[in-house]
Amino acid sequence: MALIVKKFGGSSVGSVEKIMAVAKRIIDEKKAEDKVVMVVSAMGDTTDDLIALAKGINKDPYQYSREMDMLLTTGEQVSISLLTMAFKTLGHKAVSLTGPLAGMKTNSVHTKGKLVDIKPKRVHEELDKGNIVVVAGFQGCDELGDPVTLGRGGSDTSAVALAGALKADSCEIFTDVDGVYSADPRIVKDARKMKEITYYEMLEMARLGAGVMQPRSVEMGKYFNIPIHVRSTFTTKTGTMIREEYTMEEKDFVIRGVAHDEKVAKIAVLGVPNNPGIAYSIFSALAEANVDVDMIVQSIRNIEKNVTDMVFTVASSDLSQTKKIVDRVADQLQAIAVLVEEDVAKVSIVGAGMLGNPGIAARMFGALSKAAVNIEVISTSEISISCLIKGAQLKEAVNSIHAEFFPQK
């Protein structure tokens, strides 16, 4: 007997026909003794339709974040009820549970909630009754019982965290690609599908922009040590297994992949006094507003005047909020200017293998140089190196780096 959590995204349940197809596939694949929990997103365009309604009331509805959560959580509630009816129509016992009913407890940061606890008692009870349990992804409730959404990609996080809390045997993430690739196949023609990747590397890939998995969901997998199988909605082929360690030797490549992120903006605060606490005053204000700051570089502008430049990047979606906050703080700090650049992108290489391999960074910079790409900011972690470049050069940059580390056979 296996307990398996299977997550299907919005495009997989985008119509009544697709919902019936998913239900049929799950029943076909299911062994009689298996226990199956489905985690699903809202149907296709539902979320966009709901946001459009809200924008009819107010151009900036996200300022009412609690009400947006009240609105948006209906999307999954529709899809779980329909998928459950589909299972029942096909003759299998099933029951739907909203995030709150499945015991998904969150903090109260509306539209960007985080799971703080999972009490899946009801899920176990319904599984024990022989039900396929269909859980709404992307959502939970806070201490007041108010609905809270987990923010973008939150359904993956729901699925993996629920799998962890249920002590499931595995978590399958069904998506429109058939696994994790060495680079985005839409950009790099000969990108390769990985059979396995470690949580650590996948986390870094996701953090650096590989869209296939949301970083927080990989963290959850690592925390609970739940193997995550990323696979295709449209085929039954094996995809990529994300787990703690490799089960086979895959020493061919020193890096695991090339990630990129176009949804990045660069902010430069020029000419701030180089005193202790300056960085704190900028970044604590951003942290309070829940803005994630990514690359940070501080450089000396003028030693005699003891002023410095502070350059950092944020997600494009946080830019307008960031600009407001930074303008205010820069004013207090008597900075010379705040510059914003939106046409930037980040390209990164990821791989635990680079730890014992000096010269990897040099090879990456060489590949960028060969493609005539100028590097604006560099940042590194233990298992990754990232370069901020002009957005217009992203495709050349990714291809050149990929060719360097994954030469065609």
Next chain:
Amino acid sequence: MALIVKKFGGSSVGSVEKIMAVAKRIIDEKKAEDKVVMVVSAMGDTTDDLIALAKGINKDPYQYSREMDMLLTTGEQVSISLLTMAFKTLGHKAVSLTGPLAGMKTNSVHTKGKLVDIKPKRVHEELDKGNIVVVAGFQGCDELGDPVTLGRGGSDTSAVALAGALKADSCEIFTDVDGVYSADPRIVKDARKMKEITYYEMLEMARLGAGVMQPRSVEMGKYFNIPIHVRSTFTTKTGTMIREEYTMEEKDFVIRGVAHDEKVAKIAVLGVPNNPGIAYSIFSALAEANVDVDMIVQSIRNIEKNVTDMVFTVASSDLSQTKKIVDRVADQLQAIAVLVEEDVAKVSIVGAGMLGNPGIAARMFGALSKAAVNIEVISTSEISISCLIKGAQLKEAVNSIHAEFFPQK
């Protein structure tokens, strides 16, 4: 300071524009010190759209009643979030609460739930913070926390019951008519708007088909002694006040109104043995299935053979279920036949005044006779008389009776 519960139906919040209009009106009418609770239904066609989706999965989705409730409760959740955003956009504090969050506890009879308890602690808390509290009508949750809908017209019941539990000063039901009329104005041209009507009479009117209020909501009003003001969404005119007793002398009319109901079906079980327990065996089976039986007549078919005919009426929506159950029981009872007639309608007169006025029934039958309408079944209560007639003659019947009791001045 007054605490007022205001209920708006689906057509009143049928679009983003209408939602903004409702919010504006409420703020305009609200005195600064008033506490306002809004109870709203799903937007216009939302419920029908959701049912259509479910029918795409299964032609008879109501067999999965728990899942239908999971699906349909999203409708009000959308409208409460949008209306709350509208209040906030207009500068007033507001917060939305689903039925469960507002403390509406139901039994577990999905799609036909009944409120069993209301714990409006959260509503009080939010009112105390200065919020207009926007509550989802039509819904609550059972002991498991599963969403349950109250069935047709349930939003009125939600509003009145919540007003009662909150000890509100009044409950205003906004609707597309501007009050309670002496007959349906769509059928009787010179129907008169009532200034006042008692719970008891309104209950009887509603039970007998007057669509303006759902019977259960009037019961709730009577139980909690909450004055219910039925008024128009489109004007600010005073409508009809439903309360315990008249505040003014309105002795002009011996009856309060003529009600009718087209959604009725007649079932006749012919030739059942006239033994004790026969009625019980038929009607207990229907009660178990939550079918409300209305008029019941038993007549002797054949004294020598000791067999009898049992004739009764049910709501048209319950007919197919009723037929199945009655066929089964009739078989066990060895009845001769079960006949169903769908083209019937019920016309009724209602009024506490008829208690001390003999001859009212005769005047009603006379009016029907004048219109050449044949009476199939008669039933009476303390304050009403109902006649089952051919559906095709309904309009003439209602007009003839109305003219008899409400002569034009």
